[in-house]
Amino acid sequence: MTSQTTHTDPIILEMRSITKEFPGVKALDNVSLRVKAGEIHAICGENGAGKSTLMKVLSGVYPYGSYDGDIVYQGQVQQFRDIRASEHAGIVIIHQELALIPELSIMENIFLGNEPTKRGVIDWAEARLRSLDLLARVGLRDDPDTPIKEIGVGKQQLVEIAKALNKSVKILILDEPTAALNESDSQHLLDLMLGLKAKGITSIIISHKLNEIEQIADSITIIRDGKSIETLDVKADGVDEDRIIKGMVGRTLESRFPDHTPKIGEVFFEVKNWTVAHPQIQDRLVCKNSSFFVRRGEIVGFAGLMGAGRTELARSVFGRSYGHFVSGQIYINGKEVTLKSVHQAIDAGLGYVTEDRKSLGLNLLDDIKTTTVSANLEKISKRSVVDTNQEFAVAEQYRRSLRTKAPSVQEGVAKLSGGNQQKVVLAKWMFTDPDLLILDEPTRGIDVGAKYEIYGIIQELANQGKGVIVISSELPELLGLSDRIYTIFEGAITGVLNKEEASQESLMKLMTSTTRKAA
Amino acid sequence: MNALKKLFGGDTRQFGMIFALVALIVLFQWLTGGITLTPGNVINLFNGNSYILILAIGMVLVIIAGHIDLSVGSVAAFVGMMVAITMRDWNLPWYLAILLGLGLGAAIGAWQGWWTAYVGIPAFIVTLAGMLIFRGAQQFVGQSNSIPVPREFQYIGAGYLPEVGPDTGFNNLTLLLGLAAVAFVVFSEIRRRRMAKALGAEVSETWVSVLRLVLICGAILYATYLFATGRPGTSFPIPGLILAVLVLIYGFISSKTVVGRHVYAVGGNRHAAELSGVKSKKINFLVMMNMSIIAGLAGMIFVARSTSAGPSDGTGWELDAIAAVFIGGAAVTGGVGTVIGSIVGGLVMAVLNNGLQLLSVGADWQSMIKGLVLLVAVAIDVYNKSQGRASIIGLMMKNFNRPSSGPGTPLQPDEVTSTRETISREA
Numbered sequence: 001m002t003s004q005t006t007h008t009d010p011i012i013l014e015m016r017s018i019t020k021e022f023p024g025v026k027a028l029d030n031v032s033l034r035v036k037a038g039e040i041h042a043i044c045g046e047n048g049a050g051k052s053t054l055m056k057v058l059s060g061v062y063p064y065g066s067y068d069g070d071i072v073y074q075g076q077v078q079q080f081r082d083i084r085a086s087e088h089a090g091i092v093i094i095h096q097e098l099a100l101i102p103e104l105s106i107m108e109n110i111f112l113g114n115e116p117t118k119r120g121v122i123d124w125a126e127a128r129l130r131s132l133d134l135l136a137r138v139g140l141r142d143d144p145d146t147p148i149k150e151i152g153v154g155k156q157q158l159v160e161i162a163k164a165l166n167k168s169v170k171i172l173i174l175d176e177p178t179a180a181l182n183e184s185d186s187q188h189l190l191d192l193m194l195g196l197k198a199k200g201i202t203s204i205i206i207s208h209k210l211n212e213i214e215q216i217a218d219s220i221t222i223i224r225d226g227k228s229i230e231t232l233d234v235k236a237d238g239v240d241e242d243r244i245i246k247g248m249v250g251r252t253l254e255s256r257f258p259d260h261t262p263k264i265g266e267v268f269f270e271v272k273n274w275t276v277a278h279p280q281i282q283d284r285l286v287c288k289n290s291s292f293f294v295r296r297g298e299i300v301g302f303a304g305l306m307g308a309g310r311t312e313l314a315r316s317v318f319g320r321s322y323g324h325f326v327s328g329q330i331y332i333n334g335k336e337v338t339l340k341s342v343h344q345a346i347d348a349g350l351g352y353v354t355e356d357r358k359s360l361g362l363n364l365l366d367d368i369k370t371t372t373v374s375a376n377l378e379k380i381s382k383r384s385v386v387d388t389n390q391e392f393a394v395a396e397q398y399r400r401s402l403r404t405k406a407p408s409v410q411e412g413v414a415k416l417s418g419g420n421q422q423k424v425v426l427a428k429w430m431f432t433d434p435d436l437l438i439l440d441e442p443t444r445g446i447d448v449g450a451k452y453e454i455y456g457i458i459q460e461l462a463n464q465g466k467g468v469i470v471i472s473s474e475l476p477e478l479l480g481l482s483d484r485i486y487t488i489f490e491g492a493i494t495g496v497l498n499k500e501e502a503s504q505e506s507l508m509k510l511m512t513s514t515t516r517k518a519a
Numbered sequence: 520m521n522a523l524k525k526l527f528g529g530d531t532r533q534f535g536m537i538f539a540l541v542a543l544i545v546l547f548q549w550l551t552g553g554i555t556l557t558p559g560n561v562i563n564l565f566n567g568n569s570y571i572l573i574l575a576i577g578m579v580l581v582i583i584a585g586h587i588d589l590s591v592g593s594v595a596a597f598v599g600m601m602v603a604i605t606m607r608d609w610n611l612p613w614y615l616a617i618l619l620g621l622g623l624g625a626a627i628g629a630w631q632g633w634w635t636a637y638v639g640i641p642a643f644i645v646t647l648a649g650m651l652i653f654r655g656a657q658q659f660v661g662q663s664n665s666i667p668v669p670r671e672f673q674y675i676g677a678g679y680l681p682e683v684g685p686d687t688g689f690n691n692l693t694l695l696l697g698l699a700a701v702a703f704v705v706f707s708e709i710r711r712r713r714m715a716k717a718l719g720a721e722v723s724e725t726w727v728s729v730l731r732l733v734l735i736c737g738a739i740l741y742a743t744y745l746f747a748t749g750r751p752g753t754s755f756p757i758p759g760l761i762l763a764v765l766v767l768i769y770g771f772i773s774s775k776t777v778v779g780r781h782v783y784a785v786g787g788n789r790h791a792a793e794l795s796g797v798k799s800k801k802i803n804f805l806v807m808m809n810m811s812i813i814a815g816l817a818g819m820i821f822v823a824r825s826t827s828a829g830p831s832d833g834t835g836w837e838l839d840a841i842a843a844v845f846i847g848g849a850a851v852t853g854g855v856g857t858v859i860g861s862i863v864g865g866l867v868m869a870v871l872n873n874g875l876q877l878l879s880v881g882a883d884w885q886s887m888i889k890g891l892v893l894l895v896a897v898a899i900d901v902y903n904k905s906q907g908r909a910s911i912i913g914l915m916m917k918n919f920n921r922p923s924s925g926p927g928t929p930l931q932p933d934e935v936t937s938t939r940e941t942i943s944r945e946a
Contacts, residue, residue, distance in 0.1 A: 341796075360788075360791055361794070362788065362791055363787035363792065364788065365783075365787040365855060366784075374780070374784060375795040375796055377777045378777065389714055393718065
């Protein structure tokens with residue numbers, strides 16, 4: 001295989017005119033994809049453009065016959081009946097949600113469903129030897145007997161890749177592999193992909209992180225609204241982020257942030273000496289003596305690496321919904337308040353949009369209107385009886401004003417794209433009319449166009465005189481949006497920078513050191 | 520076919536369970552040579568199953584909240600026994616005995632709710648323990664004897680609406696009840712149309728509404744006729760009346776009140792609910808407590824009907840109630856289910872029981888057939904969900920008793936009400 005790829009660039013995989021329809025929706029419309037052997041091929045597109053559907057067609061999740069068009073792989077038309085068939089052919093997909101079993105060890109996970117056996121009995125000695133070799137190839141030095149739940153997401157991702165390598169993979173498909181990883185884990189993963197490429201493995205990567213794509217991809221296929229728009233050769237075409245975005249949204253975005261002139265008032269929300277312990281391990285502090293304040297009309301950014309304690313700080317302030325409260329005070333309009341439950345926090349004018357939309361933010365069984373009113377049912381209820389007419393009207397009003405794309409407010413939230421789900425969550429909190437809205441990774445997993453709209457909504461909230469806290473792992477987002485940015489490292493606030501003095505470098509420095517800048 | 524679609528909206532398969540019920544009735548009517556739909560049999564059917572249907576009302580809330588209650592049979596039996604004993608030994612008047620029974624149910628429910636909600640023991644374990652504890656307690660206090668209950672008390676389980684007013688050849692109160700139901704159905708249809716119009720939602724064509732009303736009211740009037748023309752001294756049974764009142768109350772609570780919404784929210788995604796300010800522990804506590812109160816009520820009704828409390832009362836009731844709820848479209852994982860759906864599920868089981876008994880099918884075959892029906896009903900539901908369609912039963916119930924109910928339903932308002940009212944006559 002390797003010898004082939006060195007001198008020529010034969011096409012290892014071609015998907016010809018793939019069309020896939022769901023009842024009422026054409027998810028893929030005549031999509032074509034040509035992947036050269038040994039390259040890293042990126043697929044870019046907004047959420048809902050059809051990237052994942054295309055990969056599901058390729059990997060046999062949607063079996064042969066349920067779509068139109070041909071998959072030509074290594075010169076032959078393939079008819080994958082299921083995932084096993086595609087894996088057997090050497091096409092392995094690693095999903096965004098990792099498919100590892102937390103209670104089992106690294107080794108057991110690698111060989112799950114593919115156990116080496118001797119006369120029908122699992123040969124653990126063989127498995128161990130092979131797993132050590134596989135782990136070395138992905139650069140993981142942990143003991144193969146370590147349970148999966150004890151290693152971080154970054155390492156879990158590597159285990160997934162080791163698992164794929166064990167299946168003698170020829171095409172590795174990675175769906176948003178770095179979405180949940182921090183900077184250094186992401187970089188390690190990207191390096192690994194380049195390493196695999198050097199060994200002749202072809203990769204297809206789906207990612208929203210355009211800088212990463214720019215860094216590692218050889219070619220990029222852009223999909224928009226279920227159609228393949230173009231394929232860019234990264235080396236030849238001088239492709240940069242703006243060029244990719246142009247293809248994805250079909251126009252040039254002049255700016256990634258809407259114009260905004262802040263109207264900042266006086267301090268109205270203040271947290272002092274906030275200290276919180278880990279929910280299970282009482283002597284481990286997740287927030288250490290943190291103090292911060294928010295002014296009316298101000299957008300305040302919280303920067304920090306993953307695990308620095310940003311979410312823990314936000315959630316413990318929001319009605320002690322995380323951890324064990326140790327000490328600290330909250331002042332609203334100069335008066336000290338005690339917020340012991342989420343209910344009290346909401347009543348005191350706080351709102352919190354979680355980073356984990358699907359498992360903490362939404363009831364996926366609900367429809368738009370039920371979700372919209374769910375945090376403030378009292379407002380549309382009389383003597384505890386919900387007024388369903390008003391519910392409909394309220395939800396409809398938010399659907400229009402936030403431009404949520406859905407046929408009606410009776411659409412189930414599970415069917416919406418990430419950006420539209422986030423709009424529904426925002427509507428839910430806007431309906432509680434908070435004075436301070438805390439947004440935890442508000443644009444995670446959301447495409448460029450919808451991000452722009454969400455930024456607009458955030459700025460509009462600030463214009464109304466509300467305070468907004470934005471927690472984000474994406475520094476450009478914080479820099480573009482915030483009026484002031486706090487940095488957090490290992491549970492402590494390490495500094496605060498005004499918009500003018502903040503840069504990626506200055507933030508990064510504060511995010512990775514304990515040396516305090518006067519806060 | 521086209522007309523049918525218009526009448527019910529969208530996919531006629533969404534009415535699987537209603538159709539299954541109607542088909543079952545028709546089938547048995549034919550097989551038994553017309554005995555199924557006679558006044559005597561219909562009244563019997565209600566009397567003999569009302570306690571299971573009542574249990575299903577409490578059970579569906581428990582299951583929506585993501586729990587299960589295995590103790591209802593034992594709790595019902597224990598409460599029934601205690602009530603019988605207090606009336607015999609302390610000469611407690613029947614109304615105080617009923618209050619005592621409800622209070623006892625509440626106390627037991629508080630006990631189980633506390634373990635479930637505040638200590639965090641899975642309800643399966645708590646109520647499995649409760650099943651053993653209260654079965655034992657019942658046999659201990661009753662010393663495994665049968666204890667008779669006084670005649671006045673028997674009224675709640677075996678009584679009928681009394682004869683009042685002029686001799687019309689019908690039972691007048693039953694007649695009034697039927698007419699009131701018809702008026703209610705007509706009124707709510709008119710109100711719904713008016714609201715939908717005011718909100719700018721899509722309104723179904725007039726003839727659709729009219730035809731639907733005719734069908735539903737016809738069904739109600741036929742049921743009224745059956746109940747009102749039974750053997751002298753019989754009419755609409757009191758347990759049926761209690762059931763109807765409970766369906767109205769709990770249907771309303773689950774779909775229209777803040778507490779009801781919170782039950783769905785906790786069952787659908789507890790973390791998301793908590794982060795929206797829902798007190799999930801309180802909700803879990805209330806749901807478990809409510810179940811035991813209802814179990815107590817069902818136990819008393821059963822004792823009243825069988826004129827005495829016995830050591831093996833309530834055996835296996837929990838399973839019947841759970842089966843009714845799942846046939847009625849609830850999800851094992853919580854967050855999905857309706858009161859009305861569970862009643863329909865319970866009626867499917869009841870009609871099946873009754874029909875097989877009329878055909879003198881043995882208990883062995885009855886049990887096997889019921890088991891298969893449960894399996895097939897849920898399998899069809901699961902299959903539909905896996906095909907990306909909404910669950911048949913879930914869909915058809917969705918707009919009746921779920922939070923998403925009400926007049927503001929522009930998508931398929933016709934489908935919505937037809938289901939609602941077809942069912943409400945059954946209840």
